[in-house]
Amino acid sequence: MFEVKNLHVSIGETRKLRDINLNVKPGELHVIMGPNGSGKTTLAMALIGHPRYKIDTGKIILNGEDITGIPMHERTRKGLFLSFQHPVEIDSLRYLTFLLEALKKNGKSPDVEWIKRVFEKMGLSEEFLQRNVNSGFSGGEKKRAELAQMLLLSPKYAILDEPDTGVDVDSMKFIAGAINESLSRGTGIILITHYARILNEIGKGFHVHILAGGEIKAEGGPELAEKVEKQGFGE
Numbered sequence: 001m002f003e004v005k006n007l008h009v010s011i012g013e014t015r016k017l018r019d020i021n022l023n024v025k026p027g028e029l030h031v032i033m034g035p036n037g038s039g040k041t042t043l044a045m046a047l048i049g050h051p052r053y054k055i056d057t058g059k060i061i062l063n064g065e066d067i068t069g070i071p072m073h074e075r076t077r078k079g080l081f082l083s084f085q086h087p088v089e090i091d092s093l094r095y096l097t098f099l100l101e102a103l104k105k106n107g108k109s110p111d112v113e114w115i116k117r118v119f120e121k122m123g124l125s126e127e128f129l130q131r132n133v134n135s136g137f138s139g140g141e142k143k144r145a146e147l148a149q150m151l152l153l154s155p156k157y158a159i160l161d162e163p164d165t166g167v168d169v170d171s172m173k174f175i176a177g178a179i180n181e182s183l184s185r186g187t188g189i190i191l192i193t194h195y196a197r198i199l200n201e202i203g204k205g206f207h208v209h210i211l212a213g214g215e216i217k218a219e220g221g222p223e224l225a226e227k228v229e230k231q232g233f234g235e
């Protein structure tokens with residue numbers, strides 16, 4: 001289980017998140033929705049261990065182990081994965097080299113043919129593997145490549161920060177497909193999104209948490225996501 005307990009997070013001197021609690025079991029999908037600036041990316045970054053996001057109190061527990069204080073690369077090795085809202089471009093590193101290294105570091109066997117197949121499944125030709133990481137990729141291509149990484153690494157728990165923002169209808173299907181496949185393999189997923197559209201493509205039930213002003217204000221099932229889509233976050 002991936003547990004977030006009474007988490008309070010600051011950036012600099014400013015408290016951005018208060019008393020966040022989440023319990024994600026293997027194969028479960030937890031959706032986080034909330035207005036712009038409500039702290040969703042802050043939560044994602046704090047969970048993966050980005051040093052700018054300071055955990056003031058609370059705990060992050062992965063399968064019984066307290067990982068609150070350990071560095072980002074160790075969290076990754078323990079099976080936590082983050083797909084970024086804004087994937088970075090690395091102009092000096094070939095995507096294939098990056099993936100082979102990432103797989104090796106995470107104890108997976110680096111198999112180029114398998115990587116090609118997974119990229120193809122995400123609608124990305126082999127050519128993307130020969131390009132530098134995200135370099136000149138379109139918005140939708142970047143997001144699909146992030147989700148290809150998730151399929152390759154098969155993490156225990158994945159945090160996806162707006163994988164469906166700015167993507168076209170076909171890309172959305174690829175992304176929803178990757179989420180469904182990971183869930184069925186037992187990955188627990190925290191999905192940050194603004195749209196119920198992607199949730200209509202999810203083949204199973206899910207939990208919804210509404211984050212506003214740095215706090216979880218409401219929790220429920222799929223009906224809560226529909227309500228947000230229809231009525232927004234207002235009362």
Ligand SMILES: Nc1ncnc2c1ncn2[C@@H]1O[C@H](COP(=O)(O)OP(=O)(O)OP(=O)(O)O)[C@@H](O)[C@H]1O
Binds near residue numbers: 034040041043
């Ligand atoms: N490095 C920083 N320094 C100061 N304030 C920051 C920093 N990073 C984020 N913030 C602020 O923290 C708040 C939460 O930002 P965050 O990126 O978590 O929002 P979000 O819910 O992901 O929004 P969006 O839906 O637009 O992606 C915002 O008011 C933002 O301006």
Ligand SMILES: [Mg+2]
Binds near residue numbers: 041085
């Ligand atoms: Mg964000």
